[in-house]
Amino acid sequence: MQVHKGWEQPIIEIENFSFSYEEIDKQPLLDGLDVTLNPNEVTLLMGASGSGKSSLALCLNGLYPEAVEGISSGDIFFLGKHIQDCERGELTQKIGIVFQDPESQFCMITVEDELAFTLENRKIPASEIFGKIESVLKAVGMQRFIHHKIHELSGGQKQKIALASVLLLEPELLILDEPTANLDPVSSLEFIELVEAIQEERQMSCLIIEHQAEDWLRLIERVLVIGMDGKLLADDAPDRLFSEQQRLLEQEGIFLPEEYSGGFEGRKRYNQTVPAEKTVLSVRDLSFSCKNQNVLNNINIDVLAGELIAVAGENGAGKSTLLQLMAGLLEPDAGDIFLFDRPLKKWRENKLRKHMGFVFQNPEHQFITDTVYEELTFGMKCNGYTEAEMENAADLWMGQFGLREHRDNNPFALSGGQKRRLSVATVLDVSPDILLFDEPTYGQDAATTTELMDYVMELKAMGTAIIFVTHDMNIVDAADRAIILKQGGVAFSGVPDTLWKKTKMLYEARLRKPARLRQNRRESHVYDIIH
Numbered sequence: 342m343q344v345h346k347g348w349e350q351p352i353i354e355i356e357n358f359s360f361s362y363e364e365i366d367k368q369p370l371l372d373g374l375d376v377t378l379n380p381n382e383v384t385l386l387m388g389a390s391g392s393g394k395s396s397l398a399l400c401l402n403g404l405y406p407e408a409v410e411g412i413s414s415g416d417i418f419f420l421g422k423h424i425q426d427c428e429r430g431e432l433t434q435k436i437g438i439v440f441q442d443p444e445s446q447f448c449m450i451t452v453e454d455e456l457a458f459t460l461e462n463r464k465i466p467a468s469e470i471f472g473k474i475e476s477v478l479k480a481v482g483m484q485r486f487i488h489h490k491i492h493e494l495s496g497g498q499k500q501k502i503a504l505a506s507v508l509l510l511e512p513e514l515l516i517l518d519e520p521t522a523n524l525d526p527v528s529s530l531e532f533i534e535l536v537e538a539i540q541e542e543r544q545m546s547c548l549i550i551e552h553q554a555e556d557w558l559r560l561i562e563r564v565l566v567i568g569m570d571g572k573l574l575a576d577d578a579p580d581r582l583f584s585e586q587q588r589l590l591e592q593e594g595i596f597l598p599e600e601y602s603g604g605f606e607g608r609k610r611y612n613q614t615v616p617a618e619k620t621v622l623s624v625r626d627l628s629f630s631c632k633n634q635n636v637l638n639n640i641n642i643d644v645l646a647g648e649l650i651a652v653a654g655e656n657g658a659g660k661s662t663l664l665q666l667m668a669g670l671l672e673p674d675a676g677d678i679f680l681f682d683r684p685l686k687k688w689r690e691n692k693l694r695k696h697m698g699f700v701f702q703n704p705e706h707q708f709i710t711d712t713v714y715e716e717l718t719f720g721m722k723c724n725g726y727t728e729a730e731m732e733n734a735a736d737l738w739m740g741q742f743g744l745r746e747h748r749d750n751n752p753f754a755l756s757g758g759q760k761r762r763l764s765v766a767t768v769l770d771v772s773p774d775i776l777l778f779d780e781p782t783y784g785q786d787a788a789t790t791t792e793l794m795d796y797v798m799e800l801k802a803m804g805t806a807i808i809f810v811t812h813d814m815n816i817v818d819a820a821d822r823a824i825i826l827k828q829g830g831v832a833f834s835g836v837p838d839t840l841w842k843k844t845k846m847l848y849e850a851r852l853r854k855p856a857r858l859r860q861n862r863r864e865s866h867v868y869d870i871i872h
């Protein structure tokens with residue numbers, strides 16, 4: 342049932358709307374949707390990875406089907422006006438989207454220029470521009486980055502700038518597509534508090550696309566669920582949906598918020614094997630700086646065979662940089678990294694890649710071919726697989742990670758979660774000795790997170806050392822060892838159970854406890870973490 346607020350003009354009316362990327366006669370991606378979004382209402386949009394959530398967002402602000410070879414039928418109205426009759430600029434300003442991949446929405450080089458560009462497009466007088474930029478950067482906690490180059494920011498920092506830029510549009514409808522995926526746990530809560538405050542102040546509508554709903558619960562008034570068949574499966578108040586429709590959500594592979602699911606105790610089951618006493622990778626006295634900024638200082642880590650290490654820490658702490666140094670993609674300023682007692686720089690590139698797999702934070706940085714199949718088999722080809730072996734192995738991966746029907750699609754045209762799964766699958770084939778993953782589980786639904794973790798744990802049981810950079814404290818909880826970076830140094834290295842007892846240190850590193858240990862299950866304010 343639909344939940345309506347009063348009799349005001351709806352912001353959005355979607356009537357019998359269908360959308361497909363291809364004309365061929367198969368099930369449309371979005372199939373006969375009827376939905377109304379009301380003024381000043383916060384709605385959560387859920388659905389399995391690939392169900393069409395981001396595509397719907399892009400249809401709402403008129404970018405699709407025009408910008409792709411898509412076809413649609415039915416109608417969408419914005420404040421009573423058919424979106425086909427709206428000026429493009431009008432829709433993109435009034436319906437502001439923070440994209441899943443923030444990099445895709447920047448046009449300028451520096452933070453200040455990017456934000457000024459948004460304001461100039463809105464014809465804001467030059468005398469007001471600086472003041473508005475300063476205040477929005479303050480709101481997202483990024484004032485000191487005003488003169489920074491965007492491509493030099495960390496993933497989470499980029500996400501905050503993308504939000505700042507969209508807020509400057511002062512939209513009627515704010516769409517946030519997995520906005521906290523790259524944020525550290527405290528920044529994520531702060532971001533949600535910020536959205537709540539802005540929503541209350543400006544009384545705008547928000548449509549939030551998220552796989553994990555728990556921290557948003559106090560804001561959201563309504564949840565929409567799109568099924569894998571493209572139909573609207575539910576449109577209900579959160580409490581009723583999460584208590585009464587659990588089977589439906591589980592069947593669709595959707596995460597239940599922890600207070601409805603009975604907690605994440607089950608995550609502990611992921612990790613049941615003990616690492617071997619054999620060092621695979623050693624980091625010795627490692628330091629690295631970039632453009633006069635000291636990014637990492639004097640890091641020492643030994644990684645054992647079959648060990649799962651989770652590296653966590655605040656946005657910009659140096660996690661991705663550390664991983665890239667470990668993979669030999671960056672050169673340290675000081676110190677050494679050894680793979681099996683041999684310095685990384687002495688390894689030949691092709692040999693090194695056989696022993697080590699690396700998955701980037703942004704999967705798009707990794708894709709080098711034009712189809713999912715070629716991407717999966719690229720490494721196999723280099724390793725001399727026959728065509729039949731490649732077919733078999735690729736089919737197995739595509740089946741395991743829900744990519745079979747995308748075999749011949751371009752990797753860049755996959756959904757966010759599918760891209761991530763493809764980038765992970767490409768390094769799993771050769772069973773290397775060490776796997777380095779930069780946030781492997783972000784953007785995944787419940788079903789694919791479990792599959793991915795189960796697979797990683799199988800590799801671990803066979804002796805592969807695994808290092809995850811992650812903001813997901815439930816994943817840190819499943820690791821043998823947690824390494825916490827703070828301002829470029831190791832603030833903690835030890836078993837997660839010891840880490841969870843260090844409340845002050847956790848907060849200073851902008852982390853929080855995993856769901857199973859939160860006293861207040863609905864701990865969703867930064868205040869709750871400190872107290």
Ligand SMILES: Nc1ncnc2c1ncn2[C@@H]1O[C@H](COP(=O)(O)OP(=O)(O)OP(=O)(O)O)[C@@H](O)[C@H]1O
Nearest residue numbers: 362390391392393394395396754755756757758759
């Ligand atoms: N530009 C495109 N061209 C062709 N197919 C596309 C394109 N963009 C997305 N798709 C396909 O449409 C489907 C839905 O993608 P979409 O990004 O809307 O899903 P989603 O629900 O947001 O997923 P996720 O939770 O993984 O981000 C996917 O199967 C994807 O492969």
Ligand SMILES: Nc1ncnc2c1ncn2[C@@H]1O[C@H](COP(=O)(O)OP(=O)(O)OP(=O)(O)O)[C@@H](O)[C@H]1O
Nearest residue numbers: 493494495496497498631656657658659660661662
């Ligand atoms: N190419 C670059 N040039 C200059 N500074 C950079 C560059 N790449 C990263 N940095 C800076 O180095 C610091 C560490 O960045 P890194 O990406 O390693 O952080 P992170 O811990 O992975 O962050 P996040 O959780 O946001 O992904 C950040 O302050 C970032 O601004």
